[in-house]
Amino acid sequence: MSWRLVLVAVVVLASGCVGLIGESPDGTSVRDDTSSPPGIDGGIANATTLVRAHQRSFAGTGVVVETSRARRSTVSGVGNQSTRTRTRASANGTLWQRRTVETIDGEQQAVLWHDGERGVRRFDDTGRTDTVNGPVGPTRRYQTADLRRWLATGEYGVVAVEAGEPTRYVLSATTYTPPDGDPLEADTVRYDARAVVTESGRVTGFTATLSTVERNKWGRQAWTASYTYRVVRTGSVAVPRPEWTGDVPPEVRDG
Structure with a gap:
């Protein structure tokens, strides 16, 4: 299968504000800097180390994170799908998360509320509620599984350092490496x-798009996968408990 890839823009968030990185680093306030955020060595990012630093940067504070991912294809019979997730995590461990999945069949939404030890999830289309037992780790709490995976599929290097409070490091990648290490077989990739990263290693914004095109006996087949991650807000984040969380007795298990 052939693949083709295109990236859109960068979502930047710093000091509680959302912005956009331009088409190139030209014109940005770049300064000499001998230090680097955790996970960036010699100007190159290590996905696992950087994401761990990103998660640690939220210790003791509340955070609102939004992510989205989508896949599109011109191939007949292959369903397009997009998923949007908004997460509110308080400093005391309470979590609220809404996940919306959109397909050709319509939109489905599930909401999770978790107090740090036990949670309740509600599916809006059916009204079903399930309990979610056990603590929620930082990967789920800050929605970093896909972030780490995308950071691991390219060699992200520092292309600009923006002076300010905090200092922001702009990372860029244009070469895609599949997780299994094998090159993509496509006519066009x-x-x-x-990504925008602060001195502490916090990834405030990330955007990526992978597009491939294959020409075969069925014609031109195009595939696109995209992903965005942004920190909307940090600081005092309230996570109220929804009324419906009392509908499920403790003995009911998830699923």
Whole structure:
């Protein structure tokens, strides 16, 4: 299967504000800097180390995170799908999360509320509620599984350092490496991705799009996968308990 890739823009968030990185680092306030955020060594990012630093940067504070991912294809019979997730995590461990999945059949939404030890999840289309037992780790709490995976599929290097409070490091990658290490077999492959990272290793914004095109006996087949991650807010984040969380007795198990 052939693949083609295109990237859109970078979502930047700093000091509680959302912005956009331009098409190139030209014109940004770049300064000499001998230090680097955790997970960036010699100007190159290590996905696992960087994401761990990103998660640690939220210790003791509340945070609101939004992510989205989508897949699109011109191939007949292959369903397009997009998923949007908004997470509110308080400093005391309470979590609220809404996940919306959109397909050709319509939209489905599930909401999770978790107090740090036990949670309740509600599916809006059916009204079903399930309990979620056990603590929620930082990967789920800050929605970093896909972030780490995308950071691991390219060699992200520092292309600009923006002076300010905090200092922001702009990372960019244009070469895609599949998780299994094998090259993509496609007529055209385009990959472009950018991330904005603070001195503490916090990834405030990330955007990537992978597009491939294959020409075969069925014609031109195009595939696109995209992903975004942004920190909307940090600080005092309230996570109220929804009324419906009392509908499920403790003995009911998830699923």
